[in-house]
Amino acid sequence: MAKPTTEVALISVIVALFLVSTTFASSDAPFIVAHKKVSLNRLKSGAEKVSVSIDLYNQGTVTAYDVSLSDDSWTQDVFDLAGGNTSKSWERIDAGSLVSHSFVLESKVKTMFYGAPAVIKFRIPTKAALQEAYSTPMPPLDILADRPPEKKFEWAKMLLTKYGSLVSVISIVVLFVYLVATPSKSSALKGSKKRR
Structure with a gap:
């Protein structure tokens, strides 16, 4: 019907x-x-x-x-x-x-x-x-219908569900590049002791 x-x-x-x-x-x-x-x-x-x-x-x-x-x-x-x-x-x-x-x-x-x-x-x-x-x-x-209250962070939830996995992958890649590109403190200390 x-x-x-x-x-x-x-x-x-x-x-x-x-x-x-x-x-x-x-x-x-x-x-x-x-x-x-x-x-x-x-x-x-x-x-x-x-x-x-x-x-x-x-x-x-x-x-x-x-x-x-x-x-x-x-x-x-x-x-x-x-x-x-x-x-x-x-x-x-x-x-x-x-x-x-x-x-x-x-x-x-x-x-x-x-x-x-x-x-x-x-x-x-x-x-x-x-x-x-x-x-x-x-x-x-x-x-005057009963309407559900407006959700203040609805846009953030939508962005998180749509782009959340992409942001995670990019964050992991950036963190990896940062860790590889910057020398660690212990190797920097060893290098300074060898020079003396």
Whole structure:
């Protein structure tokens, strides 16, 4: 049985292929592609900061007008808006251009959160009805999850396991060369007694 994240990824690929095929069918239209990125950052106050960034690309050949972005999947009982706004609008997005929008949320609730894609609506001059597009789905967020403590000397352990044997061999060779190249104290004392 496939994992839920694999099923979501498979559905996303199928939807993307469908959207790309419809773009080639009608070449004189805007084609909005939206990428939603989410990052978590634990705060010392016992809360978790959620930074959301959404990039909109117009990959079509025509300008999209009256573009509005809405990302209302963030429930108020789990998240508080800490900065920015979950919606944004632009008068137009020219063909081949990129616009971005970001906002910050804060959560004090420990939960697994499954968010929905952002909704983008735009107008095409040749059609009366608003067109709709969706952003890429985001992976589930494990808010305030118990994470193992950071290991301070993890890099040293990695270097030791990767290069430990090489360092040992080089150390032994250098020690051997040092012992052969430097005279011993007893032979140096014998040489000085013979000269007298």
